[in-house]
Amino acid sequence: MSISKPDSSKGNFQRTIEQRLQIQRLLEPILIVASSTGTDVVKGLTQTPKTLPPRYFYDDRGSDLFEQICELPEYYLTRTETKILQSCASEIAAITGACEIVELGSGSSTKTRILLDAYQQQGLPLHYLPIDVSAGMLESSALSLLADYLSLQVYALAGTYELALSQIEPSQLPSRMICFIGSTLGNLNPQECDVFLSQVKAALQVGEYFLLGVDLQKPKHILEAAYNDNQGVTAAFNLNMLEHLNWRFQGNFDTTQFEHWAFYNEVEHQIEMHLKSKRSQTVELHTLKLNVHFEPGETIRTEISRKFSLNSIQQELKAKNLVPQKVWTDENQLFGLLLCQLQDRG
């Protein structure tokens, strides 16, 4: 990965940034697998109903659109989680003490700043391991953090957190906290969630921490508004997945012939985002040697976003010996933040 050349006018300070930054690309094996065989895309588009993995939302444009979604008036998730973090970050730092902060799907790392501020104020060392599939976003966020936190060390991993979790080495600090905020856990179905929590457990030593942000169950109209904003940013984010596939697999999806569709499935307690075909059409993904036919109204499910109850998620975590030490929520119980500790390997 190329790291931006330092601005020589900033002299020592920029050299210090380079010394404090390491970026390792775990992405190659995934790209090689995905672009030569495209297994996950082929599997998703040849099954009924059709699906695509949500990580294909995140090329550089997708990451930018996600940042815009976070600012939307209807999208309460980011605002609410930010407020919760602001109210409890010093408590988190006091509980964990010196620890390496690992963030899965770190994106812009905006909320992470709240944690870094709290650790800094308590005079604790700042070691941060962001992991994200969007390499451009990972690099720009890391550089921006390093410019603002002069004692920060960043060891960034570009790739999937599934792969990264199996590869990260033990913490150099007395403890580690794996953060999975932004309600990304909700994108995993119950089986994937179970596997994921086992991977988190395997990446922690007994006594280390897992910080989890989850969106909570609430009335349908609030949820559906959050995924169907008036400005159409979520629709653009959803449709951008097709552009991403066109670029990655030499495809010919015509994004004007699909529409965004999001609804709350009250039985499964999940928002489902789909792309709905406006007509009968066949799309080619050249490098995958794949032709996919769509009937009018047929959909591709691009994301689930599960909504949790605090009780059930705590039970799931406890079943993995990730025992909640503290649970915070906002005054309207929209969002939950749980600090768990691995109590034994069981």
Ligand SMILES: C[S@@+](CC[C@H](N)C(=O)[O-])C[C@H]1O[C@@H](n2cnc3c(N)ncnc32)[C@H](O)[C@@H]1O
């Ligand atoms: C919903 S955003 C959340 C970003 C940030 N954690 C927040 O709270 O605002 C999800 C992030 O996870 C990344 N991502 C999605 N799937 C991933 C995967 N399998 N491995 C690593 N990163 C992933 C995306 O690139 C994106 O930056």
